[in-house]
Amino acid sequence: MSKIYFSRSMTRTMSADHPVGDPTGGAAYGEKNDPISAAISLATMYGTASAGFAAMTVMQGITFAGAAMSLVGNVTGNKTLSKIGMITGIAGGIGTFAESKGLFSSGNLKESLGMGTPAASNTSTAAGAMQSQSGSLSQTPSTDVADEMAAARQSAAVEKARIAGPDGTVKNTAAQPGAAYQTTAPPSSSAEYLKDFKPADYSAGSITTGKTVGLTTNPPPAGTPQLNVPNEPGVFDNLKKGNYWEATKQAGSAINPITNPYGAMAAGSIAQPISDYLSGKTDAEIDALEAQTGYADARAMQMQEEIATEKRRRANLNAGYGQVNTGINVNPAAMAQAQAGGLISGAMQPA
Amino acid sequence: MAIIQDKMARPEGDDLDTETIKKNINMPPELQEAYERVVIAGMKVMFSKESHKLMLDEFQKEGPLGEKLGKGIAGLMLLLVKESNGTIPPEVIVPAGINLISRAADFIRKSKLEKITNADIGDAIEIFTSTILEKFGVDPAKMADMLNQYSNENIPAEMGA
Numbered sequence: 307m308s309k310i311y312f313s314r315s316m317t318r319t320m321s322a323d324h325p326v327g328d329p330t331g332g333a334a335y336g337e338k339n340d341p342i343s344a345a346i347s348l349a350t351m352y353g354t355a356s357a358g359f360a361a362m363t364v365m366q367g368i369t370f371a372g373a374a375m376s377l378v379g380n381v382t383g384n385k386t387l388s389k390i391g392m393i394t395g396i397a398g399g400i401g402t403f404a405e406s407k408g409l410f411s412s413g414n415l416k417e418s419l420g421m422g423t424p425a426a427s428n429t430s431t432a433a434g435a436m437q438s439q440s441g442s443l444s445q446t447p448s449t450d451v452a453d454e455m456a457a458a459r460q461s462a463a464v465e466k467a468r469i470a471g472p473d474g475t476v477k478n479t480a481a482q483p484g485a486a487y488q489t490t491a492p493p494s495s496s497a498e499y500l501k502d503f504k505p506a507d508y509s510a511g512s513i514t515t516g517k518t519v520g521l522t523t524n525p526p527p528a529g530t531p532q533l534n535v536p537n538e539p540g541v542f543d544n545l546k547k548g549n550y551w552e553a554t555k556q557a558g559s560a561i562n563p564i565t566n567p568y569g570a571m572a573a574g575s576i577a578q579p580i581s582d583y584l585s586g587k588t589d590a591e592i593d594a595l596e597a598q599t600g601y602a603d604a605r606a607m608q609m610q611e612e613i614a615t616e617k618r619r620r621a622n623l624n625a626g627y628g629q630v631n632t633g634i635n636v637n638p639a640a641m642a643q644a645q646a647g648g649l650i651s652g653a654m655q656p657a
Numbered sequence: 658m659a660i661i662q663d664k665m666a667r668p669e670g671d672d673l674d675t676e677t678i679k680k681n682i683n684m685p686p687e688l689q690e691a692y693e694r695v696v697i698a699g700m701k702v703m704f705s706k707e708s709h710k711l712m713l714d715e716f717q718k719e720g721p722l723g724e725k726l727g728k729g730i731a732g733l734m735l736l737l738v739k740e741s742n743g744t745i746p747p748e749v750i751v752p753a754g755i756n757l758i759s760r761a762a763d764f765i766r767k768s769k770l771e772k773i774t775n776a777d778i779g780d781a782i783e784i785f786t787s788t789i790l791e792k793f794g795v796d797p798a799k800m801a802d803m804l805n806q807y808s809n810e811n812i813p814a815e816m817g818a
Binding site: 363368371 | 671673677678679681682683684685688709713746747748749750751752755764767768769770775776778779780782783786789790793794795801804
């Protein structure tokens with residue numbers, strides 16, 4: 307059955323024109339059934355828990371600057387900025403819109419920044435994580451544990467039959483000849499087979515196992531969560547817990563000074579600004595910054611003047627100082643007009 | 658809101674300056690202080706006596722000015738995030754970075770280090786934003802696809818403020 311979805315404006319219009327309808331829903335009550343609303347609603351529901359949490363948060367910041375980006379986009383003709391600016395106006399902001407487009411589905415922050423692996427990142431469900439862990443326990447993910455248990459049970463029964471006496475009891479090989487047989491009850495459940503089992507230790511590339519009970523010791527496939535290797539919380543986990551310290555430490559750890567030359571150059575001088583930021587002396591810092599900005603302007607102008615002086619010096623040198631350029635332009639017309647007032651004042655008029 | 662401001666502003670031909678851009682950054686009250694502090698910290702790095710020459714050197718390198726400006730401010734912001742021990746809320750990164758881009762552009766214009774145009778500022782903001790988003794896990798190609806999908810037809814008008 308094909309369905310027709312109305313836009314929000316059409317739905318809203320219908321709710322005004324037809325106020326009588328389903329008492330619990332429908333257009334008369336402003337229900338939003340259009341695809342955009344559905345996508346945004348779905349995205350909002352799982353957005354905060356998804357792997358794109360950090361990206362969502364950053365993109366929310368774009369919403370605050372959306373008007374500025376739109377303005378710059380319109381003035382400069384930059385379509386990307388214009389679109390970003392306009393999208394920020396939709397319900398939920400650009401973050402929600404991007405989420406509805408599946409932009410954060412990859413959750414590649416940890417990959418791009420080289421951060422810790424979020425828990426259960428390789429399996430999207432708890433069942434998947436459990437399955438992976440059981441695979442790690444059996445150390446043969448492709449083999450069913452029950453089959454292994456049955457094989458082990460059969461192997462144990464064969465061994466028992468080999469050494470058993472005529473009455474079905476197992477002979478204690480350590481006993482003296484003629485001594486009574488000691489009975490050893492066979493394992494009655496899989497739990498008994500596994501009670502002495504120790505999970506494999508894959509640390510440092512070595513595989514050490516305890517009592518294997520006939521289980522194979524193949525290493526698990528890459529990416530399988532391992533029992534003995536604790537998962538480091540990723541940036542997402544830390545952000546969700548509000549632990550911005552760890553999150554940003556991890557995020558920042560991937561900043562490569564080589565590929566970020568400006569950042570690397572500024573690194574040596576950044577400690578003081580950061581401590582100032584943390585101190586919260588905002589007003590005083592603004593005053594100081596204004597003075598420093600003035601210093602920077604003056605310094606830049608000084609550099610420009612030095613460059614111009616050097617250019618003049620070279621030009622004069624090339625000309626053999628036959629006609630020296632002092633950098634001062636004299637306006638002859640002004641000199642003529644200002645004869646009555648004095649030669650000097652006339653010569654000082656701008657060219 | 659964005660559409661209304663666009664129609665009101667449109668300073669065709671005028672230079673985009675810090676004041677114009679700053680007026681169009683609307684931070685919520687709870688993030689205003691953090692935003693201002695980040696801007697100040699960034700300004701200190703850019704303009705303090707100790708590190709100002711580094712910025713000048715960076716601008717004198719080869720390459721388009723918009724790219725140098727955008728990547729430089731992106732590097733600066735990521736460094737601030739890293740060195741602030743996580744006290745910078747992620748939401749203020751992009752607005753503060755755009756503010757710093759405009760301040761750097763003002764400085765370049767006043768000091769006449771280079772001729773900077775509005776298009777350079779636009780390029781710088783675009784490069785800065787995409788760089789930051791990429792660092793936080795947003796694939797630039799997917800972002801471009803998303804923006805390409807955007808049109809007035811698939812976003813109802815009333816959803817835009």
